[in-house]
Amino acid sequence: METSRSKSSNSHRGVRIVGKIRPFLDSEVSKAPDGESSVSQISMSRTEGEFASVSFADQANGRKDSYKLDWCYGQEETTGDIFFREIKPLLEGILKGSNGCVIAYGAQGSGKTQLIQGSEENPGLALMAISEILPAVEELGGSMGISCYELCQDHIYDLLEPKEQEVLVMEDASRRIKLKGLSQVPIKSISEFKKSYFYGCNERKPLQKVTNDVAIRCHRGLIMHLSYVDKESNKLCMGKMNFVDLAGYEDTKRKNFAKPTLAEIVKVNKSLYALLNVVCALNSSETYIPYRETNLTRLLQDFLCKTSAAILFTCLKPMPCQDTMHAVCLASRSCQVVNRYRCDTTKSNKKDPRIVPLCSPINGRTGTLNASVKKPERSQLGSVERKGCGTSSVMKKRPQTLSNAQKKHETFWSEKKVSRVLSTTKERKTSGTKTSTINSEKEICVLGNQMESQFSKLEVNDPVEDDHTVLKSNDDRCSIPNGDVVPTNENCNPREGAVLDLATDFKLCNDTYDHKDLMKTNDDGPPIPNEVVSTANKNKDHKEDTVSGITTELNLYNDENKDDKEQTPFSDVGGPSPTITEKLREISNKLRLASVEPTGANTPTITEKLREISNSLKLASEKPIDASTPIDRPCKGHMNMESMEPKTPRAPVYLRLEGGCRYEELNTPQDILQARSTGLKKSLVQECLSFLNSASKEELKELKGIGEKRASYIIELREETPEPFKEMDDLKDLGLSSKQIRGMMSKILGDF
């Protein structure tokens, strides 16, 4: 009879995943008096030499979940059947000097120990194997030995010769695994084997466990070592076979475990995950196999590799239970049949090679899983339940797309952001008695720069449109005023967003100026009324009017904030309130007008214009104001409405620059004459300098103190730099004294 393994072994690459449904126990049958429970709700279908699928009927939901495995054995099939079909073919390889591994995996009480170890009466696979190998090795003139170990909480202990030290997993120079401290007991007969194995596994406890007596959930293993000298090649032939009875998989989320137990289960599950990841990686022919995750996988490294043959038995209880379904689902993910499918689908995923779209050939579900191996986490253990099968990792990757909860979260925060803007607006409305204005050059420059950059952004992304189309949204407009309309991500288009950003910046900008040290109150000075701005901008050209318009806008905006009763920056008295967006749009249009006008080399920029205005503002603010000054200073908390009204500009005044930006008003005729003569002197000096920069050599030589040498030198300087003389001090380079310079200049200018 051809074994199922031999049929499918042609395509077998890594670890074969085989299911085994154990028979019902008497206790399980007796629970249901009518015998209903004995009718298994687990069903399986097999395609000889291909695969088997295990299905769980979920009667509550009326659906059936199927998981694909390499093969599956039913309740009626005995351990002998399994040995004949699955293990016997393996033993041939072991006898030839290769390694083999048989692992029993599944939920608690699913029949793992029974399958591997069995009992005297019902021998398990290990006993059957040794019964087969031992006579063969003796025939070859070789010897056999066994080692038994227990793996508790990721520590390995020797069961046959218990010691204080735990067994260490080490690698030799050729990267072969050495288990330092694990004893090897020679076996010459089956009875010796039974004695050592059954006593070692069932009776004897490792020394550490006796003292601590904590861990009860452990993996247990039996390694059969065989060696003989091949008579043909005269070489030593060594083979190993590892039978592993894993601790039962338990879902930590389902039951309430005590703390030490929970920690123990978590450790067990972690190692199971690591093992299945290794199996996955092998079955997917991955280059990296994650052996180093746990001691279990490190220990099994020589048995779970491409040169060794391995079978993972997934033991199943006959009645469906959550742990069994988890276990078979995880095993199915590692199954090579599905992994072939996965390999095909990976090709189509070019964007992210780590993410593979999954679709179980059986249940047709899709999912996104991480092909890279991660350390398993407790929370992830339960999350794989009833998901699509087939991945190179049993770990799930966080979905790339946003879940509803995440979307809600993000919407919440974006709404929060907008409401923060609104609350800032409201705060401004109710902020009480403070009056504010932009009153320093720096502030205006900053604001100018901000607005220029903001509007230039708008210019690029936001071509001029009809005013009414600019800020349309679902709800007529997306506006901040009065907090009536709350813009959200959903109902604001990008254009509105841009304006909103601008509005936010604008408000932030003004918020900054709300700060105490930037405010003009009764304590530290008067607010700057509009008329000063108007005066400062009077007689300017159209462009300057535009800029002053902007300034007026800003002042209006600030002046609106002055109203301690209304304190509504966006509302006017007796009419519908223009929105901030409308105001900003107006400013935007004015700025655009200003920016599209042809500008000469000397045309001042908006910032420069604003700086000019700032200077004027400074001048006004620094001027001492006496009682007769027509500008009323509002008391703190009271708005001076008079200052809001348009005023006839005062007569122009003469100003004298006193270094930097400080101006001084000139009142007496003497002051005015002095100021004029100073200006005249400066212009005469400029005339002299331009003469020196342009006169011919002959003309230069006619000047006092300029001879042949100096004239040639001046010409040389002019060849290097077109205008070498820009200030009086530059003349000192010619080696002239002050007296000589004065004489030279009087010659140029002639007598007055």
Ligand SMILES: Nc1ncnc2c1ncn2[C@@H]1O[C@H](COP(=O)(O)OP(=O)(O)OP(=O)(O)O)[C@@H](O)[C@H]1O
């Ligand atoms: N093939 C079988 N025929 C009859 N009884 C079986 C078979 N397999 C398992 N059993 C019985 O089922 C029970 C549980 O089996 P076993 O102890 O092997 O499970 P386990 O998965 O090793 O449990 P644990 O995870 O607790 O070690 C035992 O009483 C065992 O006798």
